[in-house]
Amino acid sequence: QVKRAGRHDFRFFTAAMQQRAARHLRVVNALRYALEREQMHVMYQPQVSLTTGRIIGAEALLRWSTPELGAVSPTEFIPAAEESGLIIQIGDWVLRQAVRQARAWLDAGLPPLVMAVNLSAIQFRTADLPSHVAQILYEEGLPPEYLELELTEGVALQDPQGAITTMNQLHDRGIRMSIDDFGTGFSSLSQLKKFKVYKLKIDQSFVRDISTDAEDKAIVSAIINMARSLGLTTIAEGVETIEQLEFLREQHCDEMQGYHFSKPLTADNFRALLENESR
Ligand code: C2E
Ligand code: MG
Numbered sequence: 001q002v003k004r005a006g007r008h009d010f011r012f013f014t015a016a017m018q019q020r021a022a023r024h025l026r027v028v029n030a031l032r033y034a035l036e037r038e039q040m041h042v043m044y045q046p047q048v049s050l051t052t053g054r055i056i057g058a059e060a061l062l063r064w065s066t067p068e069l070g071a072v073s074p075t076e077f078i079p080a081a082e083e084s085g086l087i088i089q090i091g092d093w094v095l096r097q098a099v100r101q102a103r104a105w106l107d108a109g110l111p112p113l114v115m116a117v118n119l120s121a122i123q124f125r126t127a128d129l130p131s132h133v134a135q136i137l138y139e140e141g142l143p144p145e146y147l148e149l150e151l152t153e154g155v156a157l158q159d160p161q162g163a164i165t166t167m168n169q170l171h172d173r174g175i176r177m178s179i180d181d182f183g184t185g186f187s188s189l190s191q192l193k194k195f196k197v198y199k200l201k202i203d204q205s206f207v208r209d210i211s212t213d214a215e216d217k218a219i220v221s222a223i224i225n226m227a228r229s230l231g232l233t234t235i236a237e238g239v240e241t242i243e244q245l246e247f248l249r250e251q252h253c254d255e256m257q258g259y260h261f262s263k264p265l266t267a268d269n270f271r272a273l274l275e276n277e278s279r
């Protein structure tokens with residue numbers, strides 16, 4: 001009996017694995033043509049000051065859909081793009097789009113904001129990244145202080161010294177950096193001193209149960225307080241409720257981002273929101 005059940009489980013397991021591998025292949029193959037077929041676009045989610053309530057930034061978030069696959073989540077296609085190396089080309093495209101958009105909003109006379117762009121660890125480790133980013137800013141005519149690169153703790157995992165060098169070079173060029181999903185990696189706050197980051201993005205997994213879970217409360221308040229003593233700005237991700245917002249404000253978190261204020265928006269809708277606010 002046991003043996004038969006075991007064999008059955010095994011067969012089921014391999015079938016699921018095969019399906020996953022097949023899906024992965026389809027995604028990677030389709031990704032190769034995503035840009036030339038104009039299947040990608042960028043959405044923008046507001047980042048809001050907890051002291052003034054005003055929009056102070058936007059995070060560029062990539063979207064992709066194909067006729068065959070429908071909408072594919074970035075949590076699925078970004079890892080596939082990283083494994084296949086396609087992330088270099090795709091990441092470059094996102095960066096240019098976002099920088100161009102920030103320039104267009106400035107030209108339209110909208111209140112200045114910082115454009116935050118996610119950078120994969122693989123992009124971060126490419127040769128000449130700092131001069132490459134500077135080149136894009138120059139070509140699009142955006143001053144560097146309007147750009148923020150969102151890095152994950154993973155960038156420093158393999159080669160901390162190399163990461164420090166790259167970050168110093170980006171910093172010297174006036175480009176800001178934040179640590180995304182902070183708290184989920186392995187870096188300690190004391191290590192942060194060595195890295196030229198100016199903002200920590202508190203991961204949404206800690207924010208989710210902030211109004212009910214004593215441990216999450218303690219973690220978030222510890223991050224905010226230690227960041228403050230290191231002179232770093234904090235932004236909470238995934239803020240969905242007024243209760244979460246009130247706790248964060250009590251703890252003197254600087255900024256927030258989440259569905260409570262707004263979901264990611266098309267460039268046109270984001271602009272309408274900005275125009276409405278500056279009226
Ligand atoms: P992330 O950088 O941490 O982005 C935040 C994610 O949380 C986004 O998911 C956003 O839509 C979602 N989010 C924002 N507010 C809320 C909220 O209140 N509740 C909940 N439940 N979720 C919220 P998205 O757009 O699906 O992106 C997922 C991840 O994919 C991103 O996480 C980022 O790691 C990656 N990603 C997206 N675009 C890019 C890109 O252009 N380049 C790279 N390298 N990675 C990207
Ligand atoms: Mg991000």
Ligand code: MG
Nearest residue numbers: 180181201237
């Ligand atoms: Mg995040």
Ligand code: MG
Nearest residue numbers: 180181203204
């Ligand atoms: Mg994330």
